Every structure is written in structure tokens, then in C-alpha cells.
Amino acid sequence: MPRRPSPDLETYSARRSRLADSLRDENAVLVLYGGELRTRSNDTEFRFRPDSDFHYMTGLEEPGALALLLPGAQPGEPPRFVAFVRPRDPAAEVWSGRRVGPQGAIEQFGADEAYAIDELATRLPELIDGYDTVYLPIGRWPALDTALATAIHSLRRRNREGCSPPRRLGEVGDLIGEDRLHKDAAxxxxxxxxxxxxxxxxxxxxRATRAGMWEYEIEALIEYEFRRQGSSGPGYGSIVGTGDNATILHYVDNRDQLREGEVLLVDAGAEWDYFSGDITRSWPVSGRFSAEQRAVYEVVLAANVAGIAAAEVGGSIDAIHETCLKVLCEGIAELGLIDAKPDAILEQRLYRRFYMHRTSHWLGVDVHDVGRYTLGGDPRPFAPGQVLTVEPGLYISASDESVAEGFRGIGVRIEDDVLITAAGPEVLSAKAPKAADEVEALVRGG
Ligand SMILES: [Mn+2]
Incomplete structure (x- = not known):
């Protein structure tokens, strides 16, 4: 496995062809922007991560790069790919790193033409001249909005020379989102x-968990495992919450001490070639669940398993949610967390005290990935090649005096990543153990 994935030109070219095909009769041009370095503080910057759509379509991973895709007339024909990148500059590269340069954009990334980004203002008007529509990430990059508006303005002024400025703008993200939703082989x-x-x-x-450790130690260990194997790091802020912290859904402080008798919840996923995993597991700090913790765990696990079974072609994210809710409500009643019948807990949505989020989201380049969740107002039926999470949980606050003491301060979520296939759900995260006994054994066995 290479430490760094090399650009697979055919994959990116096929993606650009599909994108062009999706608007073949529209006389449209597409503009994508890779984004800029962001300031962390004073004169230091965050490590650059390219815009998801931009990288998905080009493979380029430099700041300040722009791509124009100009569809041709023939179906299946790849659009003309014009790249604008930072020019090579040996003196600047000594300070801030290597640049691909226009020549490299052509040779390494398959651009048909490439120019220095400082030529954008002079070249953009002629490139978009005569197209009816420009698709771009509207409002995402103010500099891009301005560059495009300026180019259209200049074409309008040259109307008498026969220039024909675009009349419409469209959101390119909607088009790319549909392609990203159906995973290609790469x-x-x-x-x-x-x-x-x-x-x-x-x-x-x-294996490493011991009482007395700190949440950040677990976080560091997880991210070390990611990086050690060549990942660029976590695909989102790792959540490492012990005891009552596990009942805070987006807890990212990660600075408490792990105490004997608590359940630790870890929601963390590695990024590989700008695709993100998303797994949550919950385990006892001491290697043994208390009776109440195990009872809560088994309810969440049953919901997770039932939800995954519903991840079939023709099913939907809404149907998975309903399936999980049913199991959770039965469990909530059985454990006596709410003194009501399962049907009442479901219908009156009483479960929201312990389960306040949805069960699934698309997964891909972004952890909460793009792609529409409904079609024509209805839940979108699953099709092969889609990947989603199934992540039921129960979160009982330490200060909830309405439940028996042993249940207070327990947060459990079990999250898997599932591929929809014609043969049924494939659990991509199956290597992460989730049976209560297996999880306990791993913590105890080291
Ligand atoms: Mn998730």
C-alpha cells in the first residue's frame, strides 16, 4: 500500500466525463475551486485540505488552484479540462513547499491546458464566452464569485464585439453530489x-484503555494509528468521551480522566485519499460493563444490527431510522427508563430524551457526505454503490434523576459503515468488534 496515493488519471477523467454527460444538452461550463490556505493564528496556517468537489474531479491538492470543465458535443467525450495553478517559483517553494505548476498540471493530472493562476482574470472571459450557463460552487469562495462576476461584466461590455455572456448560474455541488453518492471503484x-x-x-x-488514562491519550493513540499507516489524519474531530461526557453528542474537549466503572465512547474515523471512515464504539474503562451498562449496550447493539439489516436496495435512511427507533423504544420500556409502553414512547417521541439524533448519513469524501436524501419529496430508495452509517445510541445524563442511579451518566453509540449491494448490506467496518463480550475481552486482554 503506497504511503501516498498517486493520481489515478482515468478515475478523475471518467468522473469529469460523467459530469459533462449529466448536462450535455445544456451548453454549460463548470468552474471548480480548490480553496485557500486558512490562517490558524498570526502567520501560521492550517494544513491545506482541498475542496472536496475540486479534488474529487481533478486529483489536484494545492491551494489556489481552479479548474474549468468545458463539455464537448459528443456523449461520453471528456470535457476540456483547463487548470489554473500557482506558477512554479523556486524561491517561494523553498519556503512554502513544492508546486505542481502549469506543466505539472498537464503532465501529472491530465489537464488539457494549464496556466498560472495570475492569468485567470485575463483568460476567464474568453473561456466562458458563448456558454449559456456557468455551474460553480455559488457563494462558497468569495474570490471565485468575484472573478466570475468580473469576467461576465467584461463580456457584457464587449457585447458589440459579438461576445455573449452566460445568462444563468447553477450550483455545481448538486451535480457532483449525485456522482459522489454512487461510489466508483476508486x-x-x-x-x-x-x-x-x-x-x-x-x-x-x-486494548490500551486503562482507568487513570486521559481522554486525549486515547485520542492521540487513535490518531497515531491513522498516521502511522499513511492516513492524512482524522476525517473529522475525534470524539473521545468517558462517562457523562459520552452523553454530549459532539464532545471534542477530550481532556477528562478515565475512571473505573465508566463507559468510554469513541467516534473517530481515518481519512484516506480524502475519503473518511466513521466508526463509533463504546467500551467499559475497566473491561467489564456494569449490569446497567451492559443492558443499555445490548439495546443499542440490537438497534444497530436491526438497522443494518434494513440497509437493502429499495430501503431508505428513513426506514433504517424507524427500524432502530422501534428497537430502542422497546429497550427503553424494558429497562424502565421511561414508564410507558414501547408504542407510546415511539408515538409520543418520548425517546428523544435519550436518543436525539438521526440514525444515518451518507459517507464518502466528507464524513457527512453530499447527495440528496429525498427524491420528489420521498425518502430516497437505496441503490447499489451508496455508503451510509448506521449509528443508534442511548444517552442518559448523569443529572437525570428520573432513572435509577445505575443508569445515570451512560452514553453508548455503536456506529458502522455500510455499503448497499444487490446482495444485501456489506458492513465495511465489520473488523471493529462490537459484541459486548468481545469488546470487554479486548480491553481486559490488552
Ligand atoms: Mn457518523
């Missing part, structure tokens, strides 16, 4: 690798 390979690394890190964290 996307699936990257996603499998991201999830494999995520599972390995969860196992390492279970």
Missing part, C-alpha cells in the same frame, strides 16, 4: 482503506 477502494484504518485504531484504543 472511491470504494479509498473508502474501504479509510474504514479499515479506522477499525484498526478502535481496536488499538480498546
Amino acid at each position: 472511491a470504494l477502494a479509498s473508502l474501504r482503506r479509510a474504514i479499515e484504518l479506522s477499525a484498526a485504531a478502535h481496536i488499538a484504543a480498546m
